[in-house]
Amino acid sequence: MKQITIEVEGVAVTAKLNDEVAPKVVGLVWRSLPLTAPLRHARWSGSAAYLSAPELRDPALAPENRVSFPRPGTLCLLASEGEIMFAYGGECQARTRAGNVWVSHFGEIEGDTTRFFALLAETQSKGRKTMTIRSVEG
Amino acid sequence: MGRRIVFEVEGVKAVAELQEDLSPKATAAFWDALPIDTKLMHAKWSGEVSFFRPGPGLAKITDLENPVCSIYPGTLVMRPNGTEALMAYGVGEYRWGIGTDYTTRIARIVENAKPFLAVLRRMHDEGEKQIKVTRAET
Numbered sequence: 001m002k003q004i005t006i007e008v009e010g011v012a013v014t015a016k017l018n019d020e021v022a023p024k025v026v027g028l029v030w031r032s033l034p035l036t037a038p039l040r041h042a043r044w045s046g047s048a049a050y051l052s053a054p055e056l057r058d059p060a061l062a063p064e065n066r067v068s069f070p071r072p073g074t075l076c077l078l079a080s081e082g083e084i085m086f087a088y089g090g091e092c093q094a095r096t097r098a099g100n101v102w103v104s105h106f107g108e109i110e111g112d113t114t115r116f117f118a119l120l121a122e123t124q125s126k127g128r129k130t131m132t133i134r135s136v137e138g
Numbered sequence: 139m140g141r142r143i144v145f146e147v148e149g150v151k152a153v154a155e156l157q158e159d160l161s162p163k164a165t166a167a168f169w170d171a172l173p174i175d176t177k178l179m180h181a182k183w184s185g186e187v188s189f190f191r192p193g194p195g196l197a198k199i200t201d202l203e204n205p206v207c208s209i210y211p212g213t214l215v216m217r218p219n220g221t222e223a224l225m226a227y228g229v230g231e232y233r234w235g236i237g238t239d240y241t242t243r244i245a246r247i248v249e250n251a252k253p254f255l256a257v258l259r260r261m262h263d264e265g266e267k268q269i270k271v272t273r274a275e276t
Binding site for chain 2 (some may be wrong): 047
């Protein structure tokens with residue numbers, strides 16, 4: 001099982017990747033690591049922040065393990081835009097200006113997420129942050 | 139020419155005209171609620187939109203007037219009961235967790251829209267700001 005670390009402003013969490021149900025999406029994300037990119041608050045999707053990186057963009061990649069209402073702590077890719085979405089609590093639905101969209105649920109954050117979620121939420125009040133994602137060699 | 143108001147964020151001002159012909163009750167209550175000096179936040183469901191809470195003086199406006207869903211750039215709209223007043227700087231549509239909803243038009247910028255909306259656009263990267271809304275001097 002592949003694992004990654006996700007770090008924002010010195011706060012890091014670990015996530016496991018769901019290779020079995022989202023193999024192509026996990027492959028795309030894995031090949032993009034390490035990745036440092038801007039993290040901004042969602043403008044259409046509610047209580048979520050998103051990382052945006054051209055390395056993650058693949059308009060031809062169909063959603064795998066698709067969801068519309070991500071649970072807090074799940075990692076979801078919108079490949080058409082090259083965005084990883086991080087729901088942090090409250091209400092969240094994957095949306096664009098055109099309406100609801102499917103996103104690929106490809107991973108789960110493990111352990112205590114309290115400080116990490118607080119930083120994600122803070123992108124609404126304090127603006128953009130920088131996120132770094134690295135593979136965990138095992 | 140209708141009554142005019144002034145928005146100010148980070149020293150950048152824009153003059154707007156109240157939409158009294160479309161929304162006589164809401165615009166009258168908004169005028170009575172001025173001046174407003176409060177926190178301006180970026181929307182998380184409605185797209186390229188900033189919003190503020192106009193205060194308890196608008197609570198008496200419980201109905202919509204000539205309602206709209208789309209929020210055009212430079213247009214200020216309000217939810218019933220004065221819970222939120224929103225202005226789009228780009229593509230905006232009033233939405234929340236359960237979907238799209240209606241708003242009442244309050245005012246439309248008629249002077250200095252471009253520089254003012256550029257300040258709102260920066261909020262996605264820079265976070266919340268302070269907004270002042272006052273009556274324009276005649």
